[in-house]
Amino acid sequence: MSNETIRGNMLSRRKLLLAGGVMAAGTCFSGINLRAAVAESQRLGKPLLTDAAFTERLASLRKSPAYRQEIEEMKHSLPAYLDSRYVLNNQQKALIGQLPPEQTLQLNASLDRALQQNLAVRLQMRGNCARLRLEFQFTQQELVITALT
Numbered sequence: 001m002s003n004e005t006i007r008g009n010m011l012s013r014r015k016l017l018l019a020g021g022v023m024a025a026g027t028c029f030s031g032i033n034l035r036a037a038v039a040e041s042q043r044l045g046k047p048l049l050t051d052a053a054f055t056e057r058l059a060s061l062r063k064s065p066a067y068r069q070e071i072e073e074m075k076h077s078l079p080a081y082l083d084s085r086y087v088l089n090n091q092q093k094a095l096i097g098q099l100p101p102e103q104t105l106q107l108n109a110s111l112d113r114a115l116q117q118n119l120a121v122r123l124q125m126r127g128n129c130a131r132l133r134l135e136f137q138f139t140q141q142e143l144v145i146t147a148l149t
Contacts, residue, residue, distance in 0.1 A: 037087065037089065040087050041087045044087060046085060046086055046087050047086055047087065048086065048087050049082060049086035049087065049088045049092055050125070051122075051123040051124050051125045051147075053086065054086070054123040055121070055122045055123050057070075057085065058070065058120070058121045058122075059120060062120055068115060071111050071114070071115055071121070074111060075107075075108045075111055075112075078096060078099065078104065078107065079093070079096050079097055082096060095131065095132040095149060096132065098131065098132060099132055099134070103132075103133065103134050106134065106136060107134055107136075107145070110136040110138075110143055110145070111143070113138070113143070114138075114142075114143040117138075119138070119139075119141065119142050119143050120141060120142040120143070121142065121143050121145065122142050122143070122144050122145070123144075123145050123146075123147065124144060124145070124146045124147070125146075125147045125149065126146060126147070126148050126149070127147075127148045127149035130149060131149065132147060132148070132149050133147075133148045133149075134146065134147055134148070135148060
């Protein structure tokens with residue numbers, strides 16, 4: 001094996017371990033085949049839905065006009081927004097689909113405030129995947145959305 005082949009395999013393992021570590025931290029990926037999820041992510045060219053992937057995407061767009069459009073699409077339909085940009089497992093889809101209307105209104109109001117105040121948006125996922133509840137915290141620099149499951 002050449003060094004490039006070994007390095008290529010190490011990168012794949014690193015990505016797999018990183019994805020596994022992130023998912024094990026409470027992102028509702030328990031009970032799924034991690035390799036299949038990563039393969040699906042690569043096949044579709046979309047990252048797995050994790051708090052890191054979500055936050056990184058919005059951070060990369062923050063200084064561009066696309067940021068406002070991204071937020072508006074999220075406000076229009078959170079399930080459609082997430083499904084079009086991330087690979088979600090069935091459990092995540094079900095939880096997001098069950099988000100109560102009042103929580104959706106709170107999310108949209110918080111996103112509006114973040115846009116008005118030019119704040120970054122960061123997601124944190126916590127819990128055991130029983131049901132979804134969102135909490136919102138504002139700092140001087142960002143809106144932190146905590147998804148408690």
